[in-house]
Amino acid sequence: MAMQLGVSYLQALGLDLVQGSGLDLVSPRGLQAVEASCTPASKLADVFSLDFEMAYASALTKFDSLESYFSSGMAVPDVAAMLEEELRSDKDFLPALQALPDSCRDAELRGRMRKAVGMANSLWKKSGGNAEKEGAPKKIKDVVLPWASIDAYPEWIAAVLDTFLDASPEEQPDARRHLEYKLLELPVCSASVKYDGTCFGKMDSGELVGRKHVLGMLCDNYMKTSTAAASSCDAAALHRALAKMLGVTIGPLCIWGELMCNPNFYSYTDRGLFAKWICFGVVAEVGLGDLMSPDEVAAKLNQVVARLKECKLAYSVSPSGRLRLLLCPALQRLLQDVAGCEVAEDMHPGLTHAEVVACGAADLRDGNNEGLVLAFFNREGDHKASLRKWKNSAEGGSVSLRHANLLRERLGRCQDLVEEGRLDVRVVNMLTTMIAVAEAQTNPSKKGRDKAQKS
Numbered sequence: 001m002a003m004q005l006g007v008s009y010l011q012a013l014g015l016d017l018v019q020g021s022g023l024d025l026v027s028p029r030g031l032q033a034v035e036a037s038c039t040p041a042s043k044l045a046d047v048f049s050l051d052f053e054m055a056y057a058s059a060l061t062k063f064d065s066l067e068s069y070f071s072s073g074m075a076v077p078d079v080a081a082m083l084e085e086e087l088r089s090d091k092d093f094l095p096a097l098q099a100l101p102d103s104c105r106d107a108e109l110r111g112r113m114r115k116a117v118g119m120a121n122s123l124w125k126k127s128g129g130n131a132e133k134e135g136a137p138k139k140i141k142d143v144v145l146p147w148a149s150i151d152a153y154p155e156w157i158a159a160v161l162d163t164f165l166d167a168s169p170e171e172q173p174d175a176r177r178h179l180e181y182k183l184l185e186l187p188v189c190s191a192s193v194k195y196d197g198t199c200f201g202k203m204d205s206g207e208l209v210g211r212k213h214v215l216g217m218l219c220d221n222y223m224k225t226s227t228a229a230a231s232s233c234d235a236a237a238l239h240r241a242l243a244k245m246l247g248v249t250i251g252p253l254c255i256w257g258e259l260m261c262n263p264n265f266y267s268y269t270d271r272g273l274f275a276k277w278i279c280f281g282v283v284a285e286v287g288l289g290d291l292m293s294p295d296e297v298a299a300k301l302n303q304v305v306a307r308l309k310e311c312k313l314a315y316s317v318s319p320s321g322r323l324r325l326l327l328c329p330a331l332q333r334l335l336q337d338v339a340g341c342e343v344a345e346d347m348h349p350g351l352t353h354a355e356v357v358a359c360g361a362a363d364l365r366d367g368n369n370e371g372l373v374l375a376f377f378n379r380e381g382d383h384k385a386s387l388r389k390w391k392n393s394a395e396g397g398s399v400s401l402r403h404a405n406l407l408r409e410r411l412g413r414c415q416d417l418v419e420e421g422r423l424d425v426r427v428v429n430m431l432t433t434m435i436a437v438a439e440a441q442t443n444p445s446k447k448g449r450d451k452a453q454k455s
Contacts, residue, residue, distance in 0.1 A: 051096035051398060052087075052112055059086040063212045065223050066120045070129055080117040084109060092152075092399045141214040145254040145283040147199055148324070153374055153390035154403035154434060157353075161410045161427075172422070180424050183353045186377065189314045189328040189385055191356045192344040194371035195278055196266060196395075196446075198223050200259035202230050203252060204239035225261040229277035229342070238339040242284065246307045248300065249287030251321075255339060256281045264447040266369060279341040280373065282331065286321035297321075305384075314375050314385035326375040326385050347372065354430045361433045364392040367444030371395060390434075394442040404438035407431050 060066070063086070069079045087093055087109065100108055160182065167175035199211040200222065208215045208227055220227055235255050243250040257279035263269045286304055288297050301317060308315045314328040325331050327344060335341040347363070348356045353376070360372050371391035378384060393400040411431045417423035 048096050048100060048108070051093055052109075054399075055087050055090050055093035055096075056083070056113070056116060058090065058092075059083050063210070065210075066117065067124050067129060068210075068213070068215075070121055070124050076114060076118050076121050079121075080110070080114045083117065084113045087113070092402075095402070096398070143201070143209045143212055143214060143254075145201075145203075145252055145285070145322075146211065147201065147254075147256040147281060147283060150373065150387050150389045152399075152403065153372075153388035154407055154438065156386070156388045157431075157434065158406045158410060161414070161431075165410065165413055176423060180427070183430065184424060184426055185352060187350050187352055188348075188356055189326065189375040189377060190332075190346045190373075191348040191351065191360065192280060192327050192346050192373050192375075193369050194373045194389055194391065195258040195260060195273070195344065196262055196268075196370040197258040197260040197278075199256065200227075200230070200277060201254045201256040202233050202235045203254050204235045205252070206236070209254065222259060223261040225259055226275050227259070227277075229259070229275060230257075233277070233279075233341050234339050238282070238334060239284075241334065241338045242282075245311055246286075246304050248304055251285030251287050253282065253284040255279055255335065255341060256283065257341065258344070262446075264445070266367075266444055266446070276342060278344050279335050279339075280327050280344045282323075282325040282335075284323045284325075286317070286323055288321045314377065316384060316386070326387055327373070328375060328385070344373070354426050357430050357433050360390070361437050364390070364437050365440040365442060367392055367394060367442040370444075390437075392442045392444065393438055393440045394444055394446075400438045404435045407435050407438070411435065 060083075063069075063083065066079060069082075088097070097105060097109060160179065164172070164175045164179040201209045203209060206217050208217065208219045208222070208230060210222065215222060233255060235253060238255065239250055239253045242253065257277050260268055260273050260276045260278065263274040268274045286301070288300055292300070297319075301319070301321065304323070305315075305317065308317075312328070312330045314326040314331065316324045316326070327346070329346075329349075332343050332346070335343050348359050351359065353374070356372070356374065363369055364371060369392070371389055373387065373389050375385050375387050378386060391400075411428065414423055414428050414431060418425050418428050
């Protein structure tokens with residue numbers, strides 16, 4: 001089932017893959033010596049093939065369409081090297097990569113990646129694609145305000161539990177109060193739908209951007225999808241409003257959202273979501289000035305933080321002034337009323353972590369959506385917020401099973417503490433529910449464009 005989803009996803013992105021018992025993306029030419037000397041055992045190879053497919057599909061959503069790189073003159077090895085670097089930084093994929101023998105690990109990954117990118121390049125050429133200047137690629141402008149990847153929610157829950165479980169006997173009562181307050185009492189900021197499209201943004205300058213690179217003002221089609229939905233967004237108006245609200249100069253600003261490029265995933269066409277741009281956050285630079293002293297920078301950022309709290313905006317901000325606004329009621333109003341954007345739906349407003357898990361589990365088990373994105377405050381009165389994603393089991397593949405094991409390792413100790421009267425039973429219920437979601441045989445409807453047209 002996970003294999004089918006991986007294949008469907010890659011097909012939806014334009015790769016003409018043939019599905020068998022496992023996708024053999026390793027070129028038979030050039031890697032024959034490697035295959036003869038160090039190909040992993042059959043079972044390990046099958047597992048690695050699946051993990052590679054899932055990681056590759058994930059990597060493609062973090063870059064612009066491969067056609068844009070080919071059109072700019074980038075060669076297959078260069079594009080493959082760019083994607084390979086992304087896979088090597090994917091901590092969900094690293095266990096599968098490290099399970100391969102040291103002697104062939106690098107060649108195995110590099111061969112699979114070059115084969116996959118080569119197939120995409122061949123399809124692009126067959127469809128009439130031509131590089132603008134062969135051998136002299138034009139400069140591709142990087143996005144200056146990227147939307148950072150989101151870590152997994154189950155891993156955050158495990159880390160929060162460890163802080164409590166690892167506390168010394170004298171520290172455990174306070175640790176318990178902190179844990180139960182965070183999970184059972186403090187409402188999350190938002191629990192919005194995680195849509196399965198591609199990360200897409202609009203700068204206050206009017207330029208459109210993919211996850212990694214600038215697309216320009218004239219990009220009317222991206223990932224085989226019209227960008228018309230972003231035309232009504234007034235990012236410049238939001239830029240002016242935010243500067244006025246915070247009382248500081250704001251540098252570049254980018255509104256980020258999900259461009260719904262997969263018409264046949266999760267019934268998006270039937271739900272009226274295909275080709276929409278659904279916004280979920282903002283990244284901006286706070287104007288600090290090159291000549292400001294460290295003390296002046298700190299004072300300016302403290303001023304910004306105070307205003308963010310007054311405006312009830314959920315945020316994170318770096319020492320250099322990089323500001324990220326996370327989805328919350330205040331930002332939702334700004335995006336809708338000022339910028340004119342469609343905003344991701346908050347499925348469980350005003351609920352605690354435990355309540356979101358209880359209410360959201362059925363939707364994930366049934367595969368109605370890819371997942372939930374939770375934005376939450378770290379403590380009461382502090383609007384500095386964190387962001388985590390909770391995905392259905394079909395999306396995670398082997399990662400979901402790892403998350404289930406991660407939570408189960410802590411479940412037994414928590415159950416013992418509940419029996420001893422030293423932990424609220426709702427924490428155990430929360431863990432049990434999350435494990436059930438991770439282990440569910442979820443099978444969402446996800447057809448690639450070509451396959452859907454033929455069916």
